[in-house]
Amino acid sequence: MVLNNLLLCSFLVIFTACKGQVKTHTARDLILFEPGPTVIKNFKAVAIAPSFDTTLVSQYIRSIFQDSKGNLWFGTIEEGVARYDKKTLTYFSTPDGFINNTVYAINEDKNGNMWFGTDQGVYKYDPSAELRAGGKTFRNYNQKDGLSHLDITRKGILVDRMGTIWVGTHGGVFRYDPVADSKGEPSFSLFQELPPINVAGIMEDRSGNIWIASASQGVFRYDPSARLKAGGKTITHIAEKELLGENYAGGIAEDKEGNIWFTMKNGICKYDPSAALRASGKTFMEYTPKDGLGGTEFWGIYIEQSGIIWVTARGSTTRFDPSLPASDSSAFRVFTPADGLNCCVQSMYQDRAGNMWWGAGSGLYRFDGQRFYQVKKQGPW
Template sequence: MKYARVYALLLVFAFHISCEQNAKNKPQDNISKGHYSESQLKEAVAFKVPASMVRNVRKDKNGNILIASYLGVFRYDGTSFTNLTSEIISPRFSSFWDVLEDRKGNLWFGTKDSGAYYYNGKSFQHFTTRDGLGSNSALHIYEDKAGNIWFGTIGGVSRYDGKSFRNFTTKDGLPNNDINSIMEDKTGKIWFGTRGDACYYDGKTFTIFKNKDGKPFHNVWSIIEDKKGYIWFGDVDGLWRYDGSTFTNISQRGAYAIMEDKKGNIWTTGEVNPKTWALSRYDQKTVYNKKPVVSEIMSGGRMDFLGILEADDESIWFGTGVGVRRYDGKTITDFKGK
């Protein structure tokens, strides 16, 4: 009996140590420390809307708006918001960065430091470095024409073919392991914007993108291909356009995100000066001029204008440091608290 009691006490002690260790291994509370207070966390949960920083805004095949916010990924169906990630992680520890619906209708969620999640409408699957993901900072997600899912991380690029990951780093030819954007052009090249240079991957090798003077572009935040096949990208020197042979520095305005709307206007979010960011529109009638006409739709503080999307009704959605907004051509609606 005496030994049984000692054994029981040892089990309790081991359980206590295990609980302490698990607590230490929990994702660090990066959100509430230095970003969101307890009251803001409670507000986000109470309002049931994206009330924290929104890095990316996407669209699903039904036209619903998908919003990746630090405190959860939301879907807006035209009437109300639904938190798609409330079952897998608490608002305090979420820190979501990107969202994607693939061609099969499955959803992918990228996080700041918790890897990536896959959701087929019924159940979730969690991918981390243990499963082959190159880094748990899966900040950007992209699906190529072949159906591969690419993850841009702060540790390189990971490509998932549905069975396994293949990881690419500077050892494979990437100019920098910190990835800002991913885009496949009409020829099948995969473009990457990095904290260092821009490059493209042709399936075999990486080629660093350089301007006419032979100089690389630095800290490329966003890259798109427009309807004409021109490449647009934003770096530390502003907004650039590439027609296949010539580079044109369109504007000194920063381009954190770039989008072409149905009418051919080019929209950007980003820095106007060190203290001011803005939502800007480059008019489609002059967009291929050396200096297109640009309209500043709205301006604000630093990091107040992030991911951008055109909805089916042609309204413009954009992420902010405190939620998501919609511009219908006349009015800007802030959904925080609604």
């Protein structure tokens, strides 16, 4: 039996080397190749129910992000932020200077600093500080730094192509000024061109426009290049659809054709910016449960590199192939808890290797092509 297992492992290693990247792994494959990491956690999480499964990466994972070094970061509720680098799973919290333990948004700036959005403002993590004696790795930005609203929304931190850091809160959008920060002055200021909206998601499209979805006032598009045009309009307010952009997990994404997708009250919709330039162009196209979406109360939307769209809602998660007509029964595939994924999905992310990750109401999940499986501290990663 041992010999057979060794032969099996050898065959799998040779097959992988010959074929290159394997697009779909099963849970068994991952168990063979990804041993459990060393867990570094020098604190005890608070306010977690006695029934909490301590083998989970975390009970609630609100945000997922991969940095430029390939590390995966998981923003949790009550357990701070965790970093997975294949060898270790490190939890950062109060002892490290990360006082708030609930993380809603994660991003990385052009200098390799990590930014975390919480309900107590923004934290910046300087990885180089770990190499300096007495270096402080985390810094908190709050009211004294110009953030008059401290509750950062999910997907509420954007680093645009120019390196500007945008922060979406329940009371408007703020921008970070590194020069002011270096002088010890308030480094965040409210973006005055927008009303004080409750931000539900913020994204930059391929043309450099900034899209801001609000929780109840539709969607806003900011075109920074319009400043250079005579009479250019920098802000466009899009609110033709009822509760467009309303969501709980940053329901806004761009596909390869440049269409912008949003969650809305009764489903999702595709917004074609170029349609307005065409005679009789249809700007919006809606998809609802009548078309094949599963669940109600739609939360989040994520578009894979392949173009596949994932939509989360109360009660289910839907995989949607927009290359197929909505009338095609294969266009929509609805997954429920019976397929292995807890229904309360709070975050979705695709890493650079093409793997999809889900943060749900009972931990971290991956997808093997047919079913979802849970990723615990010791794997399968």
